[in-house]
Structures are given as structure tokens and as C-alpha cells.
Amino acid sequence: MVAARRSTASTAALLLLLLAAAASASPSAELHLGQEQDRSALLQLKNAFPSVELLRRWSPDSGGADHCTWPGLTCDARSRVVALEVPAPSRRFETGRELTGELPAAVGLLTELKQVSFPFHGLLGEIPGGIWELEKLEVVNLAGNSLRGALPVVFPPRLRVLTLASNLLHGEIPSSLSTCKDLERLDLSGNRLTGTVPGALGGLPKLKTLDLSGNRLLGSIPSSLGNCAQLLSLRLFSNLLNGSVPAEIGRLSKLWVLDVSSNRLSGPVPSELGNCSDLSVLILSSQFNSTDSHELNLFEGGIPESVTALPRLRVLWAPRAGLEGTVPNNWGSCRSLEMVNLGENLLSGVIPRELGLCSNLKFLNLSSNRLSGSLDKNLCPHCMDVFDVSGNELSGSIPACVNKVCASQLMLDDITSSYSSLLISKTLEDLSLSFYNSGGRSIVYHNFAKNNLEGHLTSLPLSADRFGNKTSYAFVVDHNKFSGSLDSILLEKCSSLKGLIVSFRDNKVSGQLTAEFSAKCSAIRALDLAGNQISGVMPANVGLLGALVKMDMSRNLLQGQIPASFKEFKSLKFLSLAGNNLSGRIPSCLGQLRSLKVLDLSSNSLAGKIPRNLVTLRDLSVLLLNNNRLSGNIPDLTSSPSLSIFNVSFNDLSGPLPSKFHLLTCDSIRGNPSLQPCGLSALSDPLVNVRALSETDTDPLADNTAPDGSGGGGFSKIEIASITSASAIVAVLLALIILYIYTRKCASRPSGRSLRKREVTVFVDIGAPLTYETVLRASGSFNAIAWACMLLQKGRAREFFIEGLWDVAPHDDLVEILHLGIKCTVDSLSSRPTMKQVVRRLKELRPPSY
Numbered sequence: 024m025v026a027a028r029r030s031t032a033s034t035a036a037l038l039l040l041l042l043a044a045a046a047s048a049s050p051s052a053e054l055h056l057g058q059e060q061d062r063s064a065l066l067q068l069k070n071a072f073p074s075v076e077l078l079r080r081w082s083p084d085s086g087g088a089d090h091c092t093w094p095g096l097t098c099d100a101r102s103r104v105v106a107l108e109v110p111a112p113s114r115r116f117e118t119g120r121e122l123t124g125e126l127p128a129a130v131g132l133l134t135e136l137k138q139v140s141f142p143f144h145g146l147l148g149e150i151p152g153g154i155w156e157l158e159k160l161e162v163v164n165l166a167g168n169s170l171r172g173a174l175p176v177v178f179p180p181r182l183r184v185l186t187l188a189s190n191l192l193h194g195e196i197p198s199s200l201s202t203c204k205d206l207e208r209l210d211l212s213g214n215r216l217t218g219t220v221p222g223a224l225g226g227l228p229k230l231k232t233l234d235l236s237g238n239r240l241l242g243s244i245p246s247s248l249g250n251c252a253q254l255l256s257l258r259l260f261s262n263l264l265n266g267s268v269p270a271e272i273g274r275l276s277k278l279w280v281l282d283v284s285s286n287r288l289s290g291p292v293p294s295e296l297g298n299c300s301d302l303s304v305l306i307l308s309s310q311f312n313s314t315d316s317h318e319l320n321l322f323e324g325g326i327p328e329s330v331t332a333l334p335r336l337r338v339l340w341a342p343r344a345g346l347e348g349t350v351p352n353n354w355g356s357c358r359s360l361e362m363v364n365l366g367e368n369l370l371s372g373v374i375p376r377e378l379g380l381c382s383n384l385k386f387l388n389l390s391s392n393r394l395s396g397s398l399d400k401n402l403c404p405h406c407m408d409v410f411d412v413s414g415n416e417l418s419g420s421i422p423a424c425v426n427k428v429c430a431s432q433l434m435l436d437d438i439t440s441s442y443s444s445l446l447i448s449k450t451l452e453d454l455s456l457s458f459y460n461s462g463g464r465s466i467v468y469h470n471f472a473k474n475n476l477e478g479h480l481t482s483l484p485l486s487a488d489r490f491g492n493k494t495s496y497a498f499v500v501d502h503n504k505f506s507g508s509l510d511s512i513l514l515e516k517c518s519s520l521k522g523l524i525v526s527f528r529d530n531k532v533s534g535q536l537t538a539e540f541s542a543k544c545s546a547i548r549a550l551d552l553a554g555n556q557i558s559g560v561m562p563a564n565v566g567l568l569g570a571l572v573k574m575d576m577s578r579n580l581l582q583g584q585i586p587a588s589f590k591e592f593k594s595l596k597f598l599s600l601a602g603n604n605l606s607g608r609i610p611s612c613l614g615q616l617r618s619l620k621v622l623d624l625s626s627n628s629l630a631g632k633i634p635r636n637l638v639t640l641r642d643l644s645v646l647l648l649n650n651n652r653l654s655g656n657i658p659d660l661t662s663s664p665s666l667s668i669f670n671v672s673f674n675d676l677s678g679p680l681p682s683k684f685h686l687l688t689c690d691s692i693r694g695n696p697s698l699q700p701c702g703l704s705a706l707s708d709p710l711v712n713v714r715a716l717s718e719t720d721t722d723p724l725a726d727n728t729a730p731d732g733s734g735g736g737g738f739s740k741i742e743i744a745s746i747t748s749a750s751a752i753v754a755v756l757l758a759l760i761i762l763y764i765y766t767r768k769c770a771s772r773p774s775g776r777s778l779r780k781r782e783v784t785v786f787v788d789i790g791a792p793l794t795y796e797t798v799l800r801a802s803g804s805f806n807a808i809a810w811a812c813m814l815l816q817k818g819r820a821r822e823f824f825i826e827g828l829w830d831v832a833p834h835d836d837l838v839e840i841l842h843l844g845i846k847c848t849v850d851s852l853s854s855r856p857t858m859k860q861v862v863r864r865l866k867e868l869r870p871p872s873y
Contacts, residue, residue: 054101054102054103057101057103057134057135058090058102058103060132060134061090061103061104061132061133061135062090063129063132064129064130064132064133065081065090065093065096065104065129065133066081066083067127067129068127068129068130069081069083071124071125071126071127071129072122072123072124074123075109075120075121075122076120077094077095077109077120078095078109080093080094081093090104091104095107095108095109097138099135103134103135104133104135104136105135105136105137105138105159106136106137106138106139106140107130107133107136107138107139107140108138108139108140108141109122109140109141109144110142111142111143111144111167112143112144121144121145122141122144122145122146123144123145123146123147124145124146124147124148125146125147125148126141126146126148126150126151126165126170127151128151128152128153130151130153130154131151131152131153131154131156131157132153133157134157134159135159136157136159136160137159137160137161137162137181138160138161138162138163138164139154139160139162139163139164139165140162140163140164140165141164141165141168142164142165142166142167142168142186143166143167143168143189144167144168145168145169146165146168146169146170147168147169147170147171148170148171148172149170149171149172150165150170150172150187152175155175155177155178155179156179157179158179158180158181159179159181160179160181160182161179161181161182161183161184161205162182162183162184163182163184163185163186163187164184164186165186165187165190166186166187166188166189166190166210167188167189167190168189168190169190169191170187170190170191170192171190171191171192171193172192172193172194173192173193173194173195174187174192174194174195174196174197174211174216175197176197176199177199178197178199178200178202178203179203180202180203181203181205182203182205182206183205183206183207183208184206184207184208185200185203185206185208185209185210185211186208186210187210187211187214188210188211188212188213188214188234189212189213189214190213190214191214191215192211192214192215192216193214193215193216193217194216194217194218195216195217195218195219196211196216196218196220196221196224196235196240197221198221198222198223200221200223200224200227201221201223201224201226201227203227204227204228204229205229206227206229206230207229207230207231207232207253208230208231208232209224209227209230209232209233209234209235210232210234211234211235211238212234212235212236212237212238212258213236213237213238214237214238215238215239216235216238216239216240217238217239217240217241218240218241218242219240219241219242219243220235220240220242220244220245220248220259220264221245222245222246222247223247224245224247224248224251225245225246225247225248225249225250225251226247226250227251228251228252228253229253230251230253230254231253231254231255231256232254232255232256233248233251233254233256233257233258234256234258235258235259235262236258236259236260236261236262236282237260237261237262238261238262239262239263240259240262240263240264241262241263241264241265242264242265242266243264243265243266243267243269244259244264244266244268244269244272244283244288245269246269246270246271247271248269248271248272248275249269249271249272249273249274249275250271250274251275252274252275252276252277253277254275254277254278255277255278255279255280256278256279256280257272257275257278257280257281257282258280258282259282259283259286260282260283260284260285260286260306260309261284261285261286262285262286263286263287264283264286264287264288265286265287265288265289266288266289266290267288267289267290267291267293268283268288268290268292268293268296269293270293270295271295272293272295272296272299273293273294273295273296273297273298273299274295274298275299276298276299276300276301277301278299278301278302279301279302279303279304279439280302280303280304280306280442281296281299281302281304281305281306282304282306283306283307283320284306284307284308284309284320284340285308285309285319285320286320287319287320288320288321288322289320289321289322289323290322290323291322291323291324291327292307292322292324292325292326292327292330292341292346293327294327294328294329294330295329296327296329296330296333297327297328297329297330297332297333298329299333300333300334300335301335302333302335302336303335303336303337303338303359303439304337304338304340304439304442305330305336305338305339305340305341306338306340306341306442307320307322307340307341307344308320308322308340308341308342308343308344309340309342309343319343319344320344320345321344321345322341322344322345322346323345323347324346324347324348325346325347325348325349325350325351325370326339326341326346326350326351326365327351328351328353330351331351331353331354331357332353332354332356333356334356334359335359336357336359336360337359337360337361337362337439337443338361338362338439338442338443338446339360339362339363339364339365340362340364340446341364341365341368342364342365342366342367342368342388343366343367343368344368345368345369346365346368346369346370347368347369347370347371348370348371348372349370349371349372349373350365350370350372350373350374350375350378350389350394351375352375352376352377353377354375354377354378354380354381357377357378357380357381357383357384358381358382358383359383360381360383360384361383361384361385361386361443362384362385362386362387362443362446362447363378363384363386363387363388363389364386364387364388364446365388365389365392366388366389366390366391366392366411367390367391367392368391368392369392369393370389370392370393370394371392371393371394371395372394372395372396373394373395373396373397374389374394374396374398374399374402374412374417375399376399376401376402378399378402379399379400379401379402379403380401382430383430384406384407385406385407385408385409386407386408386409386443386446386447386450387404387407387409387410387411387412388409388411388450389411389412389415390411390412390413390414390415390470391413391414391415392414392415393415393416394412394415394416394417395415395416395417395418396417396418396419397417397418397419397420398412398417398419398420398421398422399422400422400423400424401422402422403422403424403427403484404421404422404424404469404484405424405427405429405484405485405486405489406427406429406430406486406489407467407469408447408465408466408467408468409447409450409451409467409468409469410468410469410470411468411469411470412470412471412474413470413471413472413473413474413499414472414473414474415473415474416474416475417471417474417475417476418474418475418476418477419476419477419478420476420477420478421471421476421478421480421484422484424484427486428488429486429488429489450468451466451468465490465493465494465495466494466495466496466497466522467485467490467494467495467496467497468497468499469484469485469496469497469498469499470497470499471499471500471503472499472500472501472502472503472526472528473501473502473503474502474503475503475504476500476503476504476505477503477504477505477506478505478506479505479506479507480500480505480506480507480511480512480532481507481511481512482511482512482515482516483496483498483512483513483515483516483517484498485498485516487516487519492519492520492521493521494520494521494522495520495521495522495523495524495548496516496520496522496523496524497523497524497525497549498523498524498525498526499524499525499526500526500527500530501526501527501528501529501530501551502528502529502530503529503530504530504531505527505530505531505532506530506531506532506533507532507533508532508533508534509532509533509534509535509536509540509552509557510534510535510537510539510540511534512532513525513540513544513547514539514540514543514544517543517544517546517547518543518544518546520546521546522546522547522548522570523544523546523547523548523549524547524548524549525547525549525550525551526549526551527551527552527555528551528552528553528554528555528575529553529554529555530554530555531555531556532552532555532556532557533555533556533557533558534557534558535557535558535559535560536557536559536561536562536565536576537562538562538563538564540562541562541564541565541566541567541568542564542567544568545567545568545569545570546570547568547570547571548570548571548572548573549571549572549573549574550568550571550573550574550575550576551573551574551575552575552576552579553575553576553577553578553579553599554577554578554579555578555579556579556580557576557579557580557581558579558580558581558582559580559581559582559583560581560582560583560584561581561583561585561586562586563586563587563588564588565586565588565589566586566588566589566590566591566592567588567591568592569591569592569593569594570594571592571594571595572594572595572596572597573595573596573597573598574592574595574597574598574599575597575598575599576599576600576603577599577600577601577602577603577623578601578602578603579602579603580603580604581600581603581604581605582603582604582605582606583605583606583607584605584606584607584608584610585600585605585607585609585610585613585624586610587610587612589610589612589613589616590610590612590613590615590616592616593616593617593618594618595616595618595619596618596619596620596621596642597619597620597621598613598616598619598621598622598623599621599622599623600623600624600627601623601624601625601626601627601647602625602626602627603626603627604627604628605624605627605628605629606627606628606629606630607629607630607631608629608630608631608632609624609629609631609633609634609637609648609653610634611634611636613634613637614634614635614636614637614639614640615636616640617640617641617642618642619640619642619643620642620643620644620645620665621643621644621645622637622643622645622646622647623645623647624647624648624651625647625648625649625650625651625670626649626650626651627650627651628651628652629648629651629652629653630651630652630653630654631653631654631655632653632654632655632656633648633653633655633657633658633671634658635658635659637658638658638659638660638662638663638666639662639663640663640665641664641665642665643663643665643666644665644666644667644668645666645667645668645669646666646668646669646670647668647669647670648670648671648674649670649671649672649673649674649691649694650672650673650674651673651674652674652675653671653674653675653676654674654675654676654677655676655677655678656676656677656678656679657671657676657678657680657681657692657698658681659681659682660681660682661681661682669687669691670690670691671691671692671695672690672691672692672693672694672695673693673694673695674694674695675695675696675697676692676695676697676698677695677697677698678697678698678699679699680692680698680699680701687701689701811823811841811844811845820834820837820838820841821834823841
């Protein structure tokens with residue numbers, strides 16, 4: 024019996040030992056199986072991208088857990104793959120470094136994976152569904168590829184970072200993202216997502232970064248986002264969002280960045296934003312690429328004082344936003360303030376002196392408002408990268424700031440630094456300054472144009488200590504009343520600059536182009552002195568200004584001959600000497616300027632023949648020689664590949680007309696008694712009469728401008744088209760009103776001469792298509808169409824019309840005419856009303872009481 028019991032006990036112990044051994048062997052086998060599965064999945068990934076150098080080092084001959092030594096992988100203590108990362112190539116399409124093709128489903132077999140990162144490669148197709156089933160996945164970074172498809176319905180529960188920016192994803196943003204309670208970063212920017220911003224995202228307690236910009240999202244900004252107490256950055260720009268900015272956003276006390284630009288937002292800027300005590304960057308609107316009037320935020324009222332009082336505010340950007348009222352004066356807490364852009368609004372009053380206390384301010388744009396008064400003595404442009412107060416009603420002079428010491432630049436965090444650099448570079452790009460090729464050096468831009476400023480200029484308002492000698496400088500004071508000698512204004516600092524752009528158009532600057540000026544200012548790239556009092560003879564060494572790209576000396580008091588050293592202007596694209604008293608012959612050396620696009624020598628006393636090599640210049644598109652004393656024949660124009668505007672009227676030319684007659688109109692050759700008479704066929708030529716463009720403003724920084732035929736300054740084909748189009752919206756409105764009145768009169772007085780219905784439509788070719796884009800380009804940085812749309816939206820259409828017209832005509836009819844005028848400028852031909860439709864609509868309106 025005892026023996027039997029002993030035998031039973033021994034058997035039980037043996038079974039227990041066997042069970043324990045089996046139990047211990049099972050995890051080991053499972054671990055080995057998992058390692059082999061990881062290795063197999065990695066080799067499938069390698070085979071999908073055989074040309075990638077990093078993956079080539081994944082050797083299929085190694086066994087066991089050796090795959091953990093492969094580059095781009097991270098394993099845990101059990102040799103299971105937990106992170107998979109192939110860094111972005113340093114250059115796009117870099118051979119051997121870019122993943123190109125579809126991401127294999129095998130990635131979904133890495134069951135312990137916590138991080139997958141393949142940013143900025145060439146991945147195509149859809150994201151494998153197995154990735155979203157990895158329960159331990161925390162980080163997904165597939166930004167900058169060409170991935171398509173919709174987002175999944177279910178996400179890994181432990182997800183902390185989801186970055187799918189700059190792909191081709193479509194569909195709606197799933198509300199199920201709210202189940203990822205650990206989510207800290209959500210970046211879906213730059214896709215094709217539609218639908219609304221899910222209010223459920225407000226239930227993510229740890230969310231720090233939310234970027235949904237650059238999609239096609241509709242609806243309003245959810246007020247529930249104000250519940251994301253940890254949110255640092257909220258970027259919703261470039262969508263189709265409407266409604267107002269929720270006041271609840273003011274609850275985000277930790278918010279650094281708020282960017283809602285390029286949407287369809289309206290309503291007031293919430294004063295509650297003043298509760299965001301850490302707010303550093305506030306972008307309410309954008310002036311870049313705003314060619315669609317339906318993507319403009321038009322707010323009501325002005326900027327709340329609670330916002331300008333924010334202690335850490337560095338960037339306040341709200342141009343072209345429909346803002347009204349005055350510029351706040353509580354900028355006392357602005358030690359951090361660096362950039363303020365409130366340009367192209369409806370602000371009035373004075374520029375507050377408190378802005379002069381913001382010692383670190385480097386960017387100030389208050390252009391195209393209704394500001395008046397003078398510039399405070401402490402508001403010094405000398406230390407600023409961009410200072411633009413153009414297009415206002417300012418008076419007084421530019422602050423001297425003789426003893427002004429520029430503050431040292433603050434250290435910026437990465438977010439603020441990236442915004443600051445981007446906004447400055449895009450601003451300068453928008454101003455066409457890139458045309459002058461700064462060569463990688465910084466560009467400083469100061470614009471005081473179109474005000475009532477005056478005073479005697481003695482130097483350029485630029486701090487040499489602040490910017491050093493690696494700076495290109497643009498100084499624009501067009502259409503003011505400044506005086507001073509050219510030498511005294513420029514000589515002091517022009518020699519220390521790497522590039523200089525100056526535009527004194529239509530002021531009272533006097534003096535001469537001296538030999539010293541030519542020698543010391545060799546870095547000057549654009550010189551616009553049109554409409555001043557520059558006199559004397561141009562120096563023989565003027566060719567030392569060899570870096571010139573644009574030179575406009577029209578409408579001055581120059582005399583003497585054109586120096587032969589002009590041949591040194593190898594980079595010159597625009598030259599206007601019109602409206603002076605130059606004499607002698609046109610030097611043939613001008614035919615050596617291979618970069619020249621516009622040449623205007625009109626309205627002088629030049630004599631002799633037209634050099635034949637002028638019309639053979641490859642890039643020359645505008646040649647204006649009218650109103651001189653030129654003789655001989657018109658050169659053969661058949662070898663003029665680019666020439667499109669040509670005017671030699673009012674000279675002493677003789678002989679037959681050139682064979683390339685389509686370049687000529689009767690107006691462009693009239694006033695030459697000995698020249699072959701103009702045929703009737705020329706009257707149908709659509710070229711615009713350049714003389715009609717006399718005294719029209721040009722952009723002093725434009726790189727391709729064509730001057731008017733009367734010596735009024737430089738204008739290019741594009742600028743002529745743009746200027747014409749700028750006037751076109753007003754012309755359209757005027758034509759509509761005339762048609763409107765005419766049709767009503769005709770309707771009330773039927774003619775007895777004929778009962779037969781006649782419909783005559785007359786079209787005049789203005790030399791450019793009448794589209795929104797050309798109208799916008801014509802008005803420079805001012806968006807005429809957006810302004811008209813804004814006035815209509817705010818119920819202030821009266822401001823578009825002159826008072827006399829508004830007082831006598833029915834207001835509803837004028838508003839309807841304004842709507843018609845805007846519709847006539849849209850790019851899509853199918854969207855524009857036809858002339859018949861316009862006339863029919865005008866007939867439907869009741870006549871004005873006059």
C-alpha cells in the first residue's frame with residue numbers, strides 16, 4: 024500500500040515537472056515565432072524597395088534575432104521590432120534613398136510595432152489597413168508622400184502622433200479619432216479632406232498640435248476645441264471654413280500659434296483671445312495667393328485691444344481682412360513684438376506712438392488704409408526689415424532717428440522662427456523683389472509711397488550697424504513731395520550695400536547724375552527718378568552702374584546725348600529716358616543690350632536714323648521712339664521676334680512701311696508727312712494706343728514694365744494689360760450704367776424709322792483679357808475685387824460709387840450693377856454673363872430718377 028502511494032506521488036511529481044517544462048517552452052517558442060514573423064515582414068519590405076541603399080543592408084542570410092542590428096530598426100529587450108524608420112532623403116528623388124512605390128501590407132505583421140516613420144519619400148497607393156490594426160502603435164509619420172485613399176474608421180488606441188500631412192488623402196476626418204485619448208499631435212494638413220472639423224476632437228485632453236490646414240473643410244470652427252487645454256498650436260488656414268472664430272478659443276491659455284487665414288470667416292475678432300496669455304503667433308488673414316475672393320476672411324470691427332496687449336505676442340498678421348476703426352494704442356507690453364501686418368484694411372486715425380516703443384519690431388505693414396497724421400519720432404524704419412506705410416494719407420516727414428540704437432534680435436523658438444522667415448520671404452517674393460536677385464543676402468524694404476509726406480531727404484533711412492554690408496535695400500517714396508539732392512541722398516550709404524533699389528517717382532528730387540554717383544553706386548539695381556527735377560548731362564561713366572536692371576529717368580530735365588557707355592548695361596531690362604530734352608543720335612550700342620525688354624526714348628529731340636540692331640534684339644517687346652526728330656526709313660521688323668508694341672509717330676520718317684505691318688497702327692506712325700500713308704486695314708489692328716496711357720502710375724519695382732508713349736514712364740506689356748484691366752472694372756460699371764440708361768431711354772422712345780429688330784454689340788480690344796487676375800495684378804498689392812466684395816458683404820456698396828451717382832440712382836440697381844461688374848471679371852468664360860444677358864438684365868432694372 025505504501026509502495027503504491029509512493030509510486031503515485033512520483034508519477035504526479037513527474038507530470039508536474041513535464042507541465043512546467045512545457046509551460047516554460049511555450050513562451051520561448053512563441054517569441055521565436057514572433058521574431059521570425061518580424062524578420063519575414065522586414066524582408067518583404069526590403070523586396071518592395073530593392074533600390075533603397077539602407078534596406079540593402081538588411082541581409083537575408085542572418086538568422087535568429089540578427090535583424091535587430093539592421094539600420095532603421097529599433098527592437099525591445101525580446102528582440103521584437105518596435106520602431107521602423109527610414110529618414111527622409113536630403114533631396115527629393117535622390118537615387119538610392121527614396122522609398123518609391125506602394126507600402127507593402129507586411130508592415131502590418133510587425134505586431135509589436137510602436138512607431139513607423141517614412142516621411143517625405145515617394146510612397147503611392149493607400150495605407151495598408153493592417154497598420155491601423157496594430158494595437159501597440161503610438162507614432163505614425165507618413166507625411167510628404169503621395170498616399171491616397173480615405174482615413175480608417177478605427178485607429179490604434181495608444182496613438183500619440185499621427186502625421187499624414189502633404190499627401191493625397193480624401194474623404195472626411197473620422198470622429199473616431201476622439202477615442203485616441205493619448206493623442207498629442209494630429210497633422211492632416213495639405214490633403215484633399217472634405218466635410219467638417221469634427222467637434223469630437225475637443226475631447227482629446229492631451230492634444231498639443233492640431234493642423235488641418237490646406238484641405239477643403241467646410242462649416243464652422245467647433246467651439247469644443249476650447250476644451251483642449253493642452254493645445255499649443257491650432258492651424259486651420261486654407262480651407263473653406265465659415266462663421267466666426269469661437270470665443271471659446273480664448274480658454275486655451277497655453278496656445279502659442281493660431282492661424283485661421285484664407286478661409287471664409289466673418290464676425291468680430293473675439294476679445295477673449297486676450298486670455299491666451301502665451302499666444303505668440305496670430306494669423307487672421309493672408310495677403311498671399313488671394314486670387315479667389317471666396318477665400319478671404321472679412322471680419323467685423325477692428326483688432327481688440329486685449330489682443331494687442333498680449334505680453335508674448337510676436338506676430339500679428341491680419342492684412343486684407345476688412346478691419347475697421349483705429350489701430351489700438353495699447354502696445355505697451357510689446358517687448359516681444361516683431362511683426363505687425365494690418366495692411367489693406369479700412370483702418371483710420373493716426374499711427375499710435377506706442378508702436379515706436381516696440382524696440383524689437385522688425386516688420387510693420389500698415390499700407391493701403393486711411394491713416395492720417397504724421398509718423399512719430401520714435402517710430403524708426405531704420406531698424407526694420409520691412410516698413411510699409413504706403414497708400415495712406417500721412418503727412419510730415421520721415422523720422423530722423425539720428426541716435427537710434429537698434430535692439431539686438433531676440434532668440435526665436437522654432438515655431439515663431441519658421442513663421443517669421445516664411446512671412447518675410449513671401450512678402451518680398453510678392454513684391455517681385457526676387458527679380459533683382461539678392462544672391463541669398465537679406466533684403467530690407469521701406470515703402471512710403473502715395474502719401475502727402477514731404478521734407479528734405481539727406482540720406483537713406485537705414486541703419487548700417489543693424490544690417491551691415493551684406494544687405495540689399497529697397498527704398499520707395501513715389502508720389503510724395505520730398506526734395507533733396509540725389510547725391511546727398513544716396514552717396515553716403517550706396518557704396519556699402521550689396522544691392523540698392525530706389526524709386527523717387529513723382530517727387531521734387533533735384534541734382535544731376537554725377538560721375539561720383541556712377542562710381543560709388545555701382546551696386547544699384549533699380550533707379551526710378553521719373554517725374555522729378557533731375558537736370559544736366561548724363562556722365563560719360565554712367566556705364567559703371569552695370570548692375571542696373573531698371574532705369575527710369577523719364578519726365579525730368581536731362582539734356583545732351585545718350586552716353587556710349589550705356590553698352591555696359593548688360594543686365595538692363597527696362598530703360599526709359601522719355602520726356603526729357605536729349606539730343607543727338609540714338610547710339611547703336613543700345614542694340615547690344617541683349618537683356619533689354621522695354622526701351623522708351625519718346626518725347627525728346629533725338630535725330631538721325633533708327634539703328635537697325637535695335638529691332639533685332641531678341642527679348643525687346645516695347646520700343647517707343649515717338650515725338651522726336653528721327654529721319655530715314657522704318658527698319659525691317661521681320662527680324663523682331665518679341666516686339667509687340669512699336670511707336671514712331673511724330674518724327675520725320677520717310678519711305679515705305681515695313682513688311683511686318685501688323686506691329687503698326689495708324690496712331691503709331693502718324694505725324695510723319697513723308698512716310699507712306701497708313702492703309703485702312705491698320706484701323707482694325709487691336710493694339711492699344713500707348714499714348715492714351717500717359718501719366719499712368721507704374722509699379723516702381725516691376726521687372727517688366729512698358730512706358731507710355733508720351734514719355735510718362737515705363738510700362739510693359741503685362742503692365743499695360745494690367746493697368747487697362749485695373750480701369751476695366753470701373754469701365755465695366757460705367758458701361759453698364761450707360762447701357763442701362765440708354766436701354767431705358769430707347770425703350771421709352773421707340774423709333775419710327777424701322778420696325779425691324781436690331782441688336783448691335785460693339786467690343787473694344789483693350790489689349791488684355793478682362794479677368795480677376797489681371798484686375799488684381801493691375802492694382803498692385805491692393806485687391807480691388809476683394810474690396811468690392813467686402814463692401815457688398817458689409818452692406819457698404821455706397822463707398823464704391825461717387826456721391827452724385829449714389830444720390831440720384833436707385834441704390835438696389837447700383838448694387839446689382841456692381842454685382843454684374845464683378846461677375847464680368849471672373850476667369851471662367853462659362854461663368855461670365857454674355858453681353859446679351861447683361862443688356863437683358865439692365866432692361867429689367869428700373870430707370871434712375873434724373
